[in-house]
Amino acid sequence: MRTPSTPLRAASVLCLALLAGPVVAGPAAAGPLTSPGTTRQLADVIPAPLQTYADAGAGYRLAPDTVIRTQSGSPEIRRIGEYLAGVLRPATGYRLPVVPAAHPRQPGISLLLGGADRRVGAGGYQLDVGRSGITIRATEPAGLFAGVQTLRQLLPAEIESPRPQRRSWAVPGGRIVDQPRFAYRGAMLDLARHFHTPDEVRSYIDLIAQYKINYLHLHLTDDQGWRIQIDSWPELTTRGGGPGTGVDGVGPGFLTKADYAALTAYAASRYVTVVPEIDMPGHTNAAQSTYAELNCDGVAPPPRTDIAVGYSSLCIGSEITYDFVEDVIRELAAITPGPYLHIGGDEAHATTDEDYRTFMTRVIPLVAKYGKRAFGWNEIAKVAEDPSVVAQYWGTGTSNPDLVAAAQRGNKVVMSPANKSYLDMKYDSSTPLGLSWAGFIEVRDAYDWDPATRVPGVGEESILGVEAPLWSETLRTGDDIEFMAFPRLPAIAELGWSAAAHHDWDSFRQRLATQAPRWSRQNVNFYRSPQVPWVS
Numbered sequence: 164m165r166t167p168s169t170p171l172r173a174a175s176v177l178c179l180a181l182l183a184g185p186v187v188a189g190p191a192a193a194g195p196l197t198s199p200g201t202t203r204q205l206a207d208v209i210p211a212p213l214q215t216y217a218d219a220g221a222g223y224r225l226a227p228d229t230v231i232r233t234q235s236g237s238p239e240i241r242r243i244g245e246y247l248a249g250v251l252r253p254a255t256g257y258r259l260p261v262v263p264a265a266h267p268r269q270p271g272i273s274l275l276l277g278g279a280d281r282r283v284g285a286g287g288y289q290l291d292v293g294r295s296g297i298t299i300r301a302t303e304p305a306g307l308f309a310g311v312q313t314l315r316q317l318l319p320a321e322i323e324s325p326r327p328q329r330r331s332w333a334v335p336g337g338r339i340v341d342q343p344r345f346a347y348r349g350a351m352l353d354l355a356r357h358f359h360t361p362d363e364v365r366s367y368i369d370l371i372a373q374y375k376i377n378y379l380h381l382h383l384t385d386d387q388g389w390r391i392q393i394d395s396w397p398e399l400t401t402r403g404g405g406p407g408t409g410v411d412g413v414g415p416g417f418l419t420k421a422d423y424a425a426l427t428a429y430a431a432s433r434y435v436t437v438v439p440e441i442d443m444p445g446h447t448n449a450a451q452s453t454y455a456e457l458n459c460d461g462v463a464p465p466p467r468t469d470i471a472v473g474y475s476s477l478c479i480g481s482e483i484t485y486d487f488v489e490d491v492i493r494e495l496a497a498i499t500p501g502p503y504l505h506i507g508g509d510e511a512h513a514t515t516d517e518d519y520r521t522f523m524t525r526v527i528p529l530v531a532k533y534g535k536r537a538f539g540w541n542e543i544a545k546v547a548e549d550p551s552v553v554a555q556y557w558g559t560g561t562s563n564p565d566l567v568a569a570a571q572r573g574n575k576v577v578m579s580p581a582n583k584s585y586l587d588m589k590y591d592s593s594t595p596l597g598l599s600w601a602g603f604i605e606v607r608d609a610y611d612w613d614p615a616t617r618v619p620g621v622g623e624e625s626i627l628g629v630e631a632p633l634w635s636e637t638l639r640t641g642d643d644i645e646f647m648a649f650p651r652l653p654a655i656a657e658l659g660w661s662a663a664a665h666h667d668w669d670s671f672r673q674r675l676a677t678q679a680p681r682w683s684r685q686n687v688n689f690y691r692s693p694q695v696p697w698v699s
């Protein structure tokens with residue numbers, strides 16, 4: 164195991180001593196971000212790190228003989244090392260062998276568990292850059308993975324090139340001590356309105372993981388399509404997800420259980436946990452048009468390919484409904500490694516309030532019965548007596564008495580206000596894709612809000628985290644997804660990770676500007692917002 168060079172150690176200790184006490188310095192404290200993209204500094208990262216201590220004399224340069232050293236005896240940390248090597252090899256052309264940490268001294272990058280500053284907590288990391296190497300330390304593997312993403316952004320943008328580049332690979336010297344503000348930093352894809360293939364989802368996972376997003380919510384069912392195989396109701400996918408399904412009838416497809424298992428495993432390899440959603444008791448036309456017995460009158464309605472909402476409802480008084488729901492929850496829980504199962508509950512306008520309560524009162528315990536914790540859109544707060552239920556706020560306003568009452572009962576809340584974090588809203592009136600029912604959302608709108616003060620009465624201690632949902636009524640391809648998500652997804656990611664004290668639009672837009680050359684090399688189709696001074 165190698166430790167950071169002595170000068171860095173001494174300098175950091177000095178900085179730490181000078182900064183003694185709970186002083187939280189933001190990116191600004193490490194100096195203004197001069198000439199974005201040309202002079203990289205430790206704080207020039209999204210999301211903004213908790214604390215940086217620059218040591219100008221101590222930078223490290225990757226070299227042909229650099230090795231990646233990982234915690235001895237940990238196959239998981241070794242896999243993170245392999246992931247890092249996979250990121251760095253194409254552009255550098257270096258071998259970057261992944262070796263046990265005990266390997267003889269050789270310049271390199273070390274990934275180690277333990278020994279980090281206490282402030283890193285469970286999900287954070289400490290990154291030290293000295294003349295002879297880089298060391299990332301964390302308490303959990305997820306923290307090391309987060310540190311790896313930071314390291315990636317500290318390298319020149321050319322590191323994202325798929326082919327070897329002739330240039331030097333310098334990392335600025337110093338120390339970063341970083342920690343997430345919220346445990347849940349989510350993104351959502353809607354596979355129901357238009358199916359997105361497993362490859363498209365994997366590519367999105369790779370992109371969001373760069374910004375320390377650690378949950379991917381998959382909206383798997385809706386009026387226009389059913390996208391997850393359920394063995395006990397096989398036609399849900401063959402018909403409900405088959406040809407002609409999706410908005411305008413052009414978004415067919417579904418995940419087999421094997422596809423889903425492979426996706427959740429891929430996500431886990433990027434420290435992303437999948438949260439599957441079965442939306443009910445509304446948004447259920449795909450199921451009800453497939454199985455007539457799910458309708459109160461026993462008649463299957465025609466499939467729908469329009470984008471209306473709020474017209475469908477499962478039959479609340481029928482026992483078959485609960486057989487169906489239990490089968491679906493049981494089968495989905497069995498293939499879901501993560502702790503959460505989302506049961507939707509939004510826009511159930513065709514369900515009476517009393518029926519909604521009856522339904523949710525029966526269904527919420529089914530989620531627990533199969534070992535998962537229920538998540539629901541904020542309407543669930545009206546009925547969630549069980550404090551383990553997570554409510555996802557999607558309103559556009561700043562007041563919601565049901566949500567406040569739920570928070571007081573102890574329910575946790577994920578913040579995804581539609582007029583701030585909905586990535587399917589147009590940027591402005593000229594955006595070719597997207598909807599605008601919650602307004603236009605430019606980058607600054609997506610960034611300039613605080614999850615812990617958005618709804619007074621739902622404060623920091625009630626917030627599990629944030630999410631950026633991307634509904635796909637108007638989206639078909641991976642390019643479409645990227646255009647709506649970038650650059651707003653990194654804005655939501657920063658709200659989820661970075662300390663509130665670091666919230667600073669001017670700093671954010673400068674740092675965002677330097678992501679452009681990375682996205683270009685990654686072939687990301689992003690929106691060049693006029694609010695950002697893009698670096699070409």
Ligand code: TNX
Nearest residue numbers: 472509510540557587598634
């Ligand atoms: C509202 S937000 C919905 C979705 C739509 C979305 C479009 C929410 C919980 N429901 O059904 O796809 O708006 O922006």
